[in-house]
Amino acid sequence: MQDEFFMRRAIELAEKGRFAVRPNPLVGCVLVRDGEIIAEGWHDHLGGLHAEQMAIADAEARGVETQGSIAYVTLEPCNHFGRTPPCSEALMWAGVKKVIIGIADPNPTVRGGGVDALSKEGIEVEIGLLEEECYAQMSAFMHWCEHRTPHVLLKAATDNNGRIDGDPGKPAVRFSTKKALEMVHEIRRDSMAIIVGVNTVIRDDPKLTVRGIKSSADIIPKRVVIDPNNRIPIDCQLMTTPDAETYLINAKKYDTTKDKAHVNRIVLPTENGNIDVKKILHCLGDLEVQTLLVEGGLETWKRFLEQKLVDSAHLCISNIELDAQNEDYFYKSHLEEAGLVLKEEITLGNDIITKWERN
Ligand code: AOF
Ligand code: ZN
Numbered sequence: 001m002q003d004e005f006f007m008r009r010a011i012e013l014a015e016k017g018r019f020a021v022r023p024n025p026l027v028g029c030v031l032v033r034d035g036e037i038i039a040e041g042w043h044d045h046l047g048g049l050h051a052e053q054m055a056i057a058d059a060e061a062r063g064v065e066t067q068g069s070i071a072y073v074t075l076e077p078c079n080h081f082g083r084t085p086p087c088s089e090a091l092m093w094a095g096v097k098k099v100i101i102g103i104a105d106p107n108p109t110v111r112g113g114g115v116d117a118l119s120k121e122g123i124e125v126e127i128g129l130l131e132e133e134c135y136a137q138m139s140a141f142m143h144w145c146e147h148r149t150p151h152v153l154l155k156a157a158t159d160n161n162g163r164i165d166g167d168p169g170k171p172a173v174r175f176s177t178k179k180a181l182e183m184v185h186e187i188r189r190d191s192m193a194i195i196v197g198v199n200t201v202i203r204d205d206p207k208l209t210v211r212g213i214k215s216s217a218d219i220i221p222k223r224v225v226i227d228p229n230n231r232i233p234i235d236c237q238l239m240t241t242p243d244a245e246t247y248l249i250n251a252k253k254y255d256t257t258k259d260k261a262h263v264n265r266i267v268l269p270t271e272n273g274n275i276d277v278k279k280i281l282h283c284l285g286d287l288e289v290q291t292l293l294v295e296g297g298l299e300t301w302k303r304f305l306e307q308k309l310v311d312s313a314h315l316c317i318s319n320i321e322l323d324a325q326n327e328d329y330f331y332k333s334h335l336e337e338a339g340l341v342l343k344e345e346i347t348l349g350n351d352i353i354t355k356w357e358r359n
Contacts (some may be wrong), residue, residue, distance in 0.1 A: 079113030175278030177349035
């Protein structure tokens with residue numbers, strides 16, 4: 001029970017690095033002696049100390065002896081020289097007698113190495129304490145290590161008939177509550193990239209930035225447009241505002257002399273005029289994008305859903321009626337057919353937000 005208490009504290013500490021460490025995982029560590037926490041650490045920002053090293057430095061700074069202590073760490077200590085020297089060595093050097101680990105590190109560059117290196121030095125190692133909680137906290141990193149593609153979240157908003165668009169040039173759906181709009185920006189902030197089809201850019205000229213909520217300049221999501229035939233208007237917000245990197249997925253090389261510095265182009269092959277979304281996911285995975293938000297429109301949602309590439313979805317149904325001339329509809333059944341299951345339903349004023357997960 002005591003062990004769980006200490007690991008829970010390590011998980012709590014890891015949370016302090018949320019958004020600032022990606023694409024690295026959230027990791028926390030406590031050093032314990034005689035049943036008491038003597039030092040704490042967490043991975044605080046990309047390129048910063050790893051959790052174990054911060055905990056050791058914390059002890060040193062306060063003149064606390066680490067010899068003979070037990071380390072509780074949410075992720076297997078690394079055993080490689082990356083942005084920082086190996087944590088396995090730091091733990092040995094600190095004289096830790098035992099290391100209790102939440103979950104093994106599936107990153108191919110460090111896999112298994114940490115546990116082996118510690119065991120070889122005669123340090124006792126236990127693995128798997130509160131593994132599920134540790135996994136959940138690092139799920140984006142874990143998913144990416146396993147598949148080398150991002151976790152895909154689809155976000156759609158409709159009126160109460162399932163219509164998705166009203167007047168062009170205005171936001172697709174005017175949510176009836178401020179909280180619902182804030183949720184949209186929260187899921188943008190939680191994503192490392194946001195993808196739309198070029199038709200959405202032509203129609204709505206979105207900025208695809210995080211606004212109106214607490215955020216950080218370090219975590220600006222990339223903006224990605226599927227645009228095989230280079231139809232993007234040169235004067236649209238994505239092309240003219242350098243607020244975030246913009247990536248255009250094209251089917252061939254185009255003249256880029258008019259592109260601003262924040263615009264990047266990626267050329268991918270087409271099949272029947274379409275770029276395979278699976279290839280886009282691989283490409284984004286190579287750019288270390290671990291979480292992708294699919295914002296629309298209908299064509300783009302369908303392409304991801306048809307290939308069963310959507311891992312979770314948020315569908316907001318607002319109690320309003322959009323322009324009756326519009327014929328684009330999106331229903332819960334689209335999600336069900338793609339293997340998604342309803343997990344949660346939240347009512348915010350006149351908006352109903354449903355949350356879906358892959359079964
Ligand atoms: C640890 N403790 O606190 C973290 C670990 O780029 P680097 O050098 O920071 O290394 C990143 C990799 O190290 C990351 O992909 C993951 O495998 C592991 N993260 N390991 O021992 C930590 N954040
Ligand atoms: Zn490390």
